[in-house]
Amino acid sequence: EKEYEAHMKRIYLDNAATTPVDEEVVKEMVPVFTENYGNPSSIYKEGRDAKKLVEENRAKVADALGAQPNEIFFTGSGTEADNWALKGAARRNKKRGSHIITSAVEHHAILHTAQQLEKEGFDVTYLPVDEYGKVSPEDLKKALRDDTILVSIMMANNEVGTIEPIKEMVEIVKEHNPRTLFHTDAVQAFGNIPVDVKDLGVDLLSVSGHKIYGPKGIGALYIKKGTPVENILQGGAQEKNRRPGTENTASIAGFGKAAEIAKEKLPEHTEHMQKLRDKLIKGVLETVPKSELTGHPEDRLPGNASFIFDYIEGEGILLSLDLAGIAGSSGSACTSGSLDPSHVLLALGLPAGRAHGSLRLTLGRDTTEEDIDYVIEQLGPIVKRLRAMSPLDEAHPIDAAVYEHGDHHHHH
Numbered sequence: 397e398k399e400y401e402a403h404m405k406r407i408y409l410d411n412a413a414t415t416p417v418d419e420e421v422v423k424e425m426v427p428v429f430t431e432n433y434g435n436p437s438s439i440y441k442e443g444r445d446a447k448k449l450v451e452e453n454r455a456k457v458a459d460a461l462g463a464q465p466n467e468i469f470f471t472g473s474g475t476e477a478d479n480w481a482l483k484g485a486a487r488r489n490k491k492r493g494s495h496i497i498t499s500a501v502e503h504h505a506i507l508h509t510a511q512q513l514e515k516e517g518f519d520v521t522y523l524p525v526d527e528y529g530k531v532s533p534e535d536l537k538k539a540l541r542d543d544t545i546l547v548s549i550m551m552a553n554n555e556v557g558t559i560e561p562i563k564e565m566v567e568i569v570k571e572h573n574p575r576t577l578f579h580t581d582a583v584q585a586f587g588n589i590p591v592d593v594k595d596l597g598v599d600l601l602s603v604s605g606h607k608i609y610g611p612k613g614i615g616a617l618y619i620k621k622g623t624p625v626e627n628i629l630q631g632g633a634q635e636k637n638r639r640p641g642t643e644n645t646a647s648i649a650g651f652g653k654a655a656e657i658a659k660e661k662l663p664e665h666t667e668h669m670q671k672l673r674d675k676l677i678k679g680v681l682e683t684v685p686k687s688e689l690t691g692h693p694e695d696r697l698p699g700n701a702s703f704i705f706d707y708i709e710g711e712g713i714l715l716s717l718d719l720a721g722i723a724g725s726s727g728s729a730c731t732s733g734s735l736d737p738s739h740v741l742l743a744l745g746l747p748a749g750r751a752h753g754s755l756r757l758t759l760g761r762d763t764t765e766e767d768i769d770y771v772i773e774q775l776g777p778i779v780k781r782l783r784a785m786s787p788l789d790e791a792h793p794i795d796a797a798v799y800e801h802g803d804h805h806h807h808h
C-alpha cells in the first residue's frame with residue numbers, strides 16, 4: 397500500500413486551507429536566509445540591505461491592494477491582523493462607544509476575538525446571513541447605533557465562498573457616521589478576486605501570505621492613514637512603532653513576491669478556476685443524488701465548490717477521497733477533534749444533521765481539467781458506498797428529531 401501511495405498522483409483541492417509556495421516565491425526567499433540575513437534595525441550595510449528588502453516588499457503588497465506603502469503593516473499571520481484590527485480599533489475608540497458589529501459567518505480569528513472583546517465590556521452584534529451566506533446591507537443599517545465604533549465583515553467566506561457586498565456596506569456605515577471604522581477580513585478574497593482598499597473604502601483590511609502561494613506565518617494589516625488603532629503587541633520600534641518584533645524578512649520577501657504575482661495573474665487565474673469550478677459543481681450535482689451546493693450560486697470565490705450530501709458525514713467522504721488521492725475539506729470541525737458542526741453552515745440555516753455532510757473543494761492555480769474529471773468520477777461511488785453503510789440512509793429512516801439535532805456519536 398505504501399508503494400501505491402508513493403506513486404499515486406495527489407489532487408490537492410484544499411487551497412482555501414493553504415496553497416503551495418510558488419517556485420518564484422521560494423527563489424526570492426532562499427537568499428534572505430543565507431545572504432541578506434541582516435536585522436533591518438541595524439545601521440550597518442547588512443541591516444540597511446534587509447531594511448531595503450522589507451520596504452520593497454511592503455510596496456509590492458501595498459500595490460496589490462491599492463494602498464500606500466505606509467499603510468501596510470506586516471504581522472505574523474492573517475489571524476494576528478484580524479486580532480489587531482478588532483482589539484486595536486475597539487480599545488482605542490472606547491471613549492466614543494462600545495458597540496461592534498460583525499457577522500455570524502466570520503473566521504474564528506474574528507469571532508473569537510469579538511467574544512474576547514465582549515468579556516472586556518464591548519457589546520457585539522452578530523449579523524445573520526441568508527441561505528446563501530450573504531449579510532444583508534439592510535440588516536447592517538438597522539444594527540448601526542450611535543455608539544457603534546467598529547464594523548467587521550469578511551470579504552469572502554472561507555467555507556462556502558460567498559462574497560459579501562463590502563463596498564455597499566461601507567457606504568452605509570460611513571453615511572451613518574464617518575468615524576465608525578470598517579474592517580474587512582480579505583484573507584480568502586486576496587489573490588482570488590480584485591481587492592482594492594480605496595475602491596472598497598475600508599479603514600482596515602487583513603490579508604495572509606499562505607493563501608496566495610506565499611509562505612505561512614506572515615500577514616499584513618492595511619491601516620488607512622490616520623485611522624485610530626491601538627497596538628496589541630508591546631516591544632521594539634519595528635513597523636513604525638506599531639508592530640514590534642524583528643521583521644520576518646524571508647517571509648516578507650516571499651509575501652511581496654506572491655502579492656506581485658497574484659496581482660499580475662489575477663484575471664487569468666480567476667478565469668481558469670471559475671471554469672473548472674463550474675464544471676465541478678455541475679458534475680457533482682448531476683452525478684450525486686441528494687447533493688446540494690452551499691454558498692451563493694454566483695457571488696462566490698472562483699475556486700470554491702462546496703456541498704452538502706444528505707445522510708452521510710463529511711469526515712467519511714474526506715477519508716474516502718484521501719484514499720483515492722484527493723485532498724479536500726469538510727466544513728464540519730470533526731477532523732480537528734471537535735464534534736461541533738460548522739458555525740457557517742448552521743448560520744445558513746442548515747440543521748446540524750445535514751451540516752455534518754459537508755464537503756469543501758477549493759481549486760488552485762495548478763488544478764487541471766483532468767483533476768476535475770477524476771474527482772467527479774470518484775465522488776459518486778464514494779457517496780453511494782457511504783450511504784449504503786450509513787444508519788441515516790433513506791432505507792433506514794431514524795427519528796427525524798435525532799437527525800435534526802445532529803446525533804453524531806454513532807461514528808465515534
Ligand code: PLP
Binds near residue numbers: 474475584
Ligand atoms: N481569515 C480567514 C477568512 C481565513 O480563511 C483564514 C485562514 O484560515 C484566516 C483569517 C487566518 O489566517 P492565518 O492562517 O494566516 O492566520
